[in-house]
Amino acid sequence: MLDRWTLPLVKKPLHMGACFLCRHGIKADQITLAGFFIGTLCLPALFMHWYWFASVCILLNRLADGLDGELARLVGPTDAGGFLDIVLDFIFYSSVVFGFALADPEQNSLAAAALLFSFVGTGASFLSFAIMAERVGIERIAYPSKGFFYLGGLAEGTETLLVLILFCLFPHSFEWLAYCFASVCWMTVLTRVAGGYLILRQKRDAHG
Numbered sequence: 131m132l133d134r135w136t137l138p139l140v141k142k143p144l145h146m147g148a149c150f151l152c153r154h155g156i157k158a159d160q161i162t163l164a165g166f167f168i169g170t171l172c173l174p175a176l177f178m179h180w181y182w183f184a185s186v187c188i189l190l191n192r193l194a195d196g197l198d199g200e201l202a203r204l205v206g207p208t209d210a211g212g213f214l215d216i217v218l219d220f221i222f223y224s225s226v227v228f229g230f231a232l233a234d235p236e237q238n239s240l241a242a243a244a245l246l247f248s249f250v251g252t253g254a255s256f257l258s259f260a261i262m263a264e265r266v267g268i269e270r271i272a273y274p275s276k277g278f279f280y281l282g283g284l285a286e287g288t289e290t291l292l293v294l295i296l297f298c299l300f301p302h303s304f305e306w307l308a309y310c311f312a313s314v315c316w317m318t319v320l321t322r323v324a325g326g327y328l329i330l331r332q333k334r335d336a337h338g
Contacts, residue, residue: 165194
């Protein structure tokens with residue numbers, strides 16, 4: 131929901147950073163892999179209750195995610211790079227939630243499972259619509275810089291980042307924060323499924 135406002139704000143500094151990386155011969159896929167490696171450090175950090183370190187890893191991972199996309203657009207995006215980026219993003223998000231389950235299994239496990247359950251719904255609705263939109267030729271209107279059709283919702287990248295940081299700032303409140311965000315994710319699933327279905331049906335009807 132917030133991405134349409136936050137993305138324009140960070141585009142210029144990300145573009146400047148991407149230009150610097152491009153001049154030094156750094157590839158977008160290298161940034162993607164480096165960001166993912168940094169993101170995986172959240173797991174041992176959360177297990178050790180190093181929440182401040184985990185929050186830094188989360189921010190650096192998201193910075194890398196913005197830089198690799200901007201760098202790819204400078205030199206020309208590839209299907210392989212887009213595939214790598216989206217797969218590693220989903221693994222990263224899930225790993226942070228799993229990390230909080232490891233940090234306090236007795237207190238956090240059920241809430242973490244509920245949140246991961248909702249992530250399956252958001253991920254499935256997100257990717258399924260992207261595939262169908264590409265198949266029927268639906269253009270990217272709201273997010274033209276994305277490498278695929280981006281069907282928005284209440285829980286997008288900005289909201290997810292904010293929640294992950296809140297988890298780290300208030301680890302003892304993870305349980306209720308996770309349940310609250312899982313509810314937001316399920317509202318996103320419902321709107322995406324309904325909206326995606328209507329868009330695809332209208333597209334079919336328009337072509338007879």
